[in-house]
Amino acid sequence: MGWKIIETNQLTPKDIDRQGNKLLTGNGYIGYRGTLEEFNKEQKTATIVSGLYDQVGNQWREPVNLPNGCFVQVLYKGEVLHALTSKVLEHTQSLDMQNAIHERETVFETTDGIRIAVHARRFASLARRHLICMEYSVSADRECEVDIETGIDGDVWDLNGPHLRNICAMEKDGLTSICAVTHENGIRVAVSEAITFTNARQFSGEERSADDFKILRKLNQVNIQNGFTFYKFISHCVGLESNNPLEDSRGMCQQAAELGFDGLFAEHAKFWSERWADCDIQIEGDFSAQQALRFSMYHLLSIVPMHTSAASIPARGMSGQMYKGAVFWDTEIFMLPFFTHVFPSMARNLLLYRYHTLDGARRKAKEYGYRGAFYAWESQDTGEDACTLFNVTDVFTNRPMRTYFRDKQVHISADIAYAFWKYYTSTGDVSIWRDGGAEVIFECARFFLSYTYFNPDKHRYEILDVTGPDEYHERVHNNAFTNRLVAHTFEVCLLVAACLQESFTEKYSELMNVLGFEPDLALISEMAQKLYRPDSDSPAAVIPQFDGYLRLENISIKTLLERKLHPHEYLGGGNGLAATTQIIKQADVILALYLFGEKYSSETKSINWEYYESRTEHGSSLSACSYSLVAAQIGKADWAYKYFMKTATIDLDGEGKEYVGTLYIGGTHPAGNGGAWMSAVFGLCGIHVSDEGISVNPRLPAHWTQVKLSMLFRGQRLRFTLNHTSVAIEMVNRAETSLPVSINRQNYVLPQTGALMISIN
Incomplete structure (x- = not known):
């Protein structure tokens, strides 16, 4: 139940865009948009490989869209059967999330009344990451002959391309290939294809x-x-990992053809079955929520790079070149919790990406006159910042607008430090500090040491001239979120230093010497005590998002939107409509209340949730889950569910924002997917993981009769069963020690074997 996404007879241009995102297949190395086989660049077909970027001239640097090996078109009497231009009687397109396979079935009617049915299935192999495998069948309701064209289409959809040069198409030993070279770094790429037929005697001849x-x-x-079926095996190789992409891709195709579609699908489905066994969440009483949550986890698992720690998850996943294929803070704050608690080895890879890109962060800090690591707002393969100073075009003047994302959203370095610490406390993996994590933390703390100002009149350190999560208000002072995260970075730095010194003494000494960090460590200890935290000034009151926020014009979102003169005008920036008001783009203070929930009273959370909820425009997919999480903590289960569904269905419904000014930003929303998991597990199920152990305070929606899930805590897999009258927790494997747990604020001990079941009100 809830495993299959099905769309029927939905073939408008907007449907095509939505399906391309929604029905994506991927394996972390390669992502293929959920488009039909006869589609081309006009319908935004895309084959994106993790970690491969290119820049053409002065255009934006972005991922490379590889040649499309899934291209097939059927011709009847010389006319192409195309879902958008031919007469379609029936059309179904689906995604089986359990087995990660895309399927389409279309019935065309020709001008002389013949019904021709096309049925195709394809998957991006989880067992063999370079492969996409396809089964394609055509049949008719009477005697009929067609021509079929299939191959590799190198005329691809690019936003800032074309990215491939020296394109060469070739055929050898029955295999076809396209090879090319990227512009910027001369990276060789190759896409090859092998085809097998169930009955080659059904056609009169073959041409190239x-x-x-x-x-x-x-x-x-x-x-x-009587039907005709053939199989395509498409391999994708790039010079980042291969000395001879062409020969490697050809070899993979040949091997795949010998193994056959059914054999390859069986091993692929087995890998997915193992993943779902570890992460599936079963919700009884709510089909829509069940499907949306599985959809969210499916998309996260389809794009996480298992094969390397030198890549991460971009803000738009592998759905195209939007947002330059860049990695934002989205990954650490909204996606990483899912991986940390369910697939910690994947989380470790994602964190170590930040170690691999540390030198880029150092260069950025130096560029702006600071020390340490100022991480890229939009990070790619090297850690250089792909974010420009002019990210939005003014819809009225058609001129680029100066934005302060790249140089003022300093919280990015603190977000990364936060994520490393949460991973460590949840997994107990002390080796992360030895393997690069400590160096990342030290350099992030050093950056803030050089960025922070001392206010002699108020005898405190302050953080001035920043942009917080709410991008509608730029260059503000003492953003509550940023100050809280920076204070946490200083605290974590001291803890990590002590941990590293105790567990890896030689590594500690090495880093102190190489980085010259001991004098900074002493300063950080002092600064951690004196850093201004605006949220500490406002117990049980509204926390001002930044200095002067509460003096801005206090209007409703409705009033603000009525002032718009253009549907796509940007609300932020120096002249944006929201900039002089209290209307904010996304959760800011509310996100801080969630991330550091133990530091705030329920009354403080409730007052601030009520205040900011009505003033948040939710112009970002990162926003809804924060409101869901805090709503659950303050007993607003209905609101928590509403915002959970908002974030969980953003790509199911295709309701995400597609433009900022004139800039197209469509695509999938993996941060929303991660936020859905957080909202369900940490919010509605009320599971909280801390240094002390695990607590459970369920806030299940009334119509959820039961939830079953599992997660890891310090290497031990725990299975939870929650309903309105009881909580059951079981260790899947025998543990060496018992585990303290809190259920509805009552303390218990989870036995080493068997389950703990507690009745609740």
Whole structure:
């Protein structure tokens, strides 16, 4: 139940864009948009490989869209059967999330009344990351012959391309290939294809054609009355990991063809079955929530790079080149919790990406006159900041607008430090500090040491001239979120130093000497005590988002939106409509209340939730889950559920924001996917993990009759069963020691074997 996403007879241009995102298949190395086989760049087909970027001239640097090996079109009497231009009687497109396979079934009617059905299935192999495998069938309701063209289409959709040069199409030993080279770094890429037929005698002949961008096989006069099926095995190799991408891709195709579609699908499905066994969450009483939550986890698992720690998850996943394929703070704050608590080895990889890009963060800090690590707001493969100073175009003047994302959203370095610490406290993996984590933490703390100002009149350190999570208000002073995260970074720095010194003495000494960090460590200890925290001034009161926030114009969102003169005008920036008001883009103070929930009273959370909820425009997919999480903590289960569904269905419904000014930012929203998991597990199920252990305070929606889930805590897998009258927790494997747990604020001990079941009100 809830495993299959199905769309029927939805073929408008907006549907095509939504399906491309929603029905994506991927394996962490390669992502393929959920488009139809006859589609081309006009319908935004995309084959994105993790970690491969290119820049053409002065255009934005972005991921490379590889040649499309899934291209197939059927021709009847010379006319292409195309879902958007031909007569379609029936059309279904689906995604089986349990087995990660895309499927389409379309019935066309020709001008002379023949019904031709196309049925295709494809998957990005989880067992063999370079492969996409496809089964394609055509049949007719009477005697009928068609021509079929299939091959590799190198004329791809680019936002700031084209990214491939020296394109060469070739055929050898029955395998077709396109190879090319990227512009910026001369990285070689190759896409190859092998085809097998169930009955090659069903067509009269086969031709080859190739031009600069495309290589096709044409199957002539195919008799399809009784059905005709063939299989495509497409491999994608790049020079980042291969000395000879062309030969490697050809070899993989040959091997795949020998193994066959069914064998490859069986091993792929087995890998997915093992993943779902570890992470599936079963919700009884709510089909929509069940499907949306599985959808969220499916998309996270489809794009996480298991094969390397030198790549991470971009803000738009692998759905295209939007946002330059860049990695934002989204990954650490909104996606990482899922991986940390369910697949910690994947979380470790994502964190070590920040170690691999540490030198880029150092260079950025130096660029702005600071020390330490100022991480890229938009990070790519090297850690250089892909974010420009002009990110939005003014819809009225068509001129670029100066934005302060790259240089003023300093909280990015603190977000990374926060994520490392949460991973450590949840997993107990002390080796993360030895393997690069400590160096990241030290350099982030050092950056804030050089960024922070001392106010002699108030005898405190302050953080001035920043942009917080709410991007509608730029260059503000003492943003409550930023100050709280920086204070935490200083605290974590001291804890990590002590941990490293105790567990890896030689590594500690090495870092102190290489970084010259001991004098900074002493200063950090002092600064941690004196850093101004605006939220500490406001117990049980509204926490001002930044200095002067509460003096801004206090209007409703409705009033603000009525002032718009253009549907796509940007609300932030120096002249944005929201900049002089209290209307904010996304959760800011509320996110801080969640991340550091133990530091705030329920009364403080409730007052601030009520205040900021009505003033938040939710112009970011990062926002809704924060309101869901805090709503659950303050007993607003209905609101928690509402915001959970908002974040969990953003790509199911295709309701995400597609434009900022004139900039297209469509695509998937993996931060929303991660936020959905957080909202369900930490919010509605009320599970909280801390240094002391685990607490459970369920806030289940009234119509959820039961929830079952499992997660890891310090290497031990725990299975939870929650309903409105009881909580049960069981250690899946025998533990060496018992585990303290709190259920509805009552303390218990989880036995080493068996389950603990507690009745609740």
